[in-house]
Amino acid sequence: MTPVYGPRPRSARSSRHLRTTLAGVAALALAATVTACADTSSGGSDGDQVIVGYSGYTLANPYFAGLIQGLENGAEEHGFQLLQTNSNGDNDVQSSDIQNLVTKGATYIVVSPADAQAIVPAVNAAKQSGATVIAISDTIDSPDVQFTVAMDHVKIGEQSAQGVVDFLTAKNGKPEGRVVDIQGIAGSSAAIDREKGFQNIVSQYPGIEVVATQDGGFDTDTTFRVMSNVLQAHPDVEAVFTSNDSEAQGATKAIEAAGLLRQVGEAGHIFVTGNDAPAPAVADIRAGRQDMTVASNPIRLSELVMDKIAELETGTDVSGFIEWPGQVITKDNIDSGEVKEYGIWADEVG
DSSP: OOOOOSOOOOOHHHHHHTTSOHHHHHHHHHSSSSEESSSOSSSSOSTTOOEEEEEEOOSSSHHHHHHHHHHHHHHHHHTOEEEEEEOTTOHHHHHHHHHHHHHTTOSEEEEOOSSTTTTHHHHHHHHHTTOEEEEESSOOOOTTEEEEEEOOHHHHHHHHHHHHHHHHHHHHSSSOEEEEEEEOOTTOHHHHHHHHHHHHHHTTOTTEEEEEEEEOTTOHHHHHHHHHHHHHHOTTOOEEEESSHHHHHHHHHHHHHTTOOOOTTSTTOOEEEEEEOOHHHHHHHHHTSSOEEEEOOHHHHHHHHHHHHHHHHTTOOOOEEEEOOOEEEETTTTTSHHHHHHOOHHHHTO
16 A cells, blocks of 8 residues: 555534533543444444444553544545444453444444454454454454554654654764653554664664653653652662653653753753653643653544545555654654644644
C-alpha cells in the first residue's frame, strides 16, 4: 500500500461530529461493554449493513477516545454499524471481547491491542470465524491481520530522541548530558518500537548518559511516582524522554513538585518530550511547560481505517501496513501553517 501522508478531507457531517467532547465519547464507551452507533437493540445487522467491531483496551488515555470518535465519524459517513468494547488493559478480557464481537455479527474487527503478542490467538480465531481483522494504532504480529493503520513508532521514538539531542547540544555546546528514559506498557509494540527509536539515536552519542530507565505504563500517575523517585536520586537530570504524553504530564508534574520546574528557554529548564498531542500536552507546550511532542491525529487515523473498510467492501485490495505520519510540535511551530494543516486534534474536540 502507498503510505498516507496527510489528513483526508472531511464531509460537513463528519466535521460537525468532530465537535463531540472527549468526555462524551468516554462516557458513551464506558456506559456498556458493547455499544452500537446505529439504532439497533441487538448485535445483528439491519439488512445488509456492514458491522464493524472495535476492540480497545483503555480509555484512560484520551488518545483512545480520539480513536473512537474517528471510528464513529467513519461509521456515520459510510453507514456502518459500530460495536465497541474496552478491556481495561486485561488481555483475557480483550480476547473474549473479540470473540463476542464476532458472535454479534461483526464482519470487520478493528483491534487496538494491549499486548501485541497475547492477542494473536484471538485474532487468528476471529479470522477463522470469517471476520476480517484490522490493527489500528499498533501492529499485531499475525498474518491474519488484513491491514494495519498506525504510525511508525520507531520513527516517533527517533524524532523524540533527536529533540533531546538537539536540546542538550544547544545547552552544553555538544551532545552530552543526563537523561531519563520513561518507557511505555511492557508488551505493547508501540512502547517497544518507541524505545528502539530512542536507543537508535542516543546510542550514537557517548556523552549522553541515561541515568534511569523506568516503566511509566503510558500513565500519568505511574510516571509521576517513578519520576519523583528518579529526581530524588538524580536532581541534576537535564532531559526526559517519555513514550507518550500521559507520561510527559506525569514527568512534568514530578519536576514541578520537586521545585525544579523552569519555563522552556529559562536556565535550569529540564527538557520533556512526549507523543500523541492530547489537550493537556498541547496546553503545556503553549504554556512553556513541555518542550515538544510528536503529534498523532487519532481521529483522522481511525477515519482512514473506516475509509479502507469501505474500499474492501467495493472489492478493492487493502492490505499491509499503512503509515500515518507524525508531526513534531513545539512552542515555536505550534501556530505554523504546517501544524495547522496536519491538525491538532485536541483543539478540534475542545
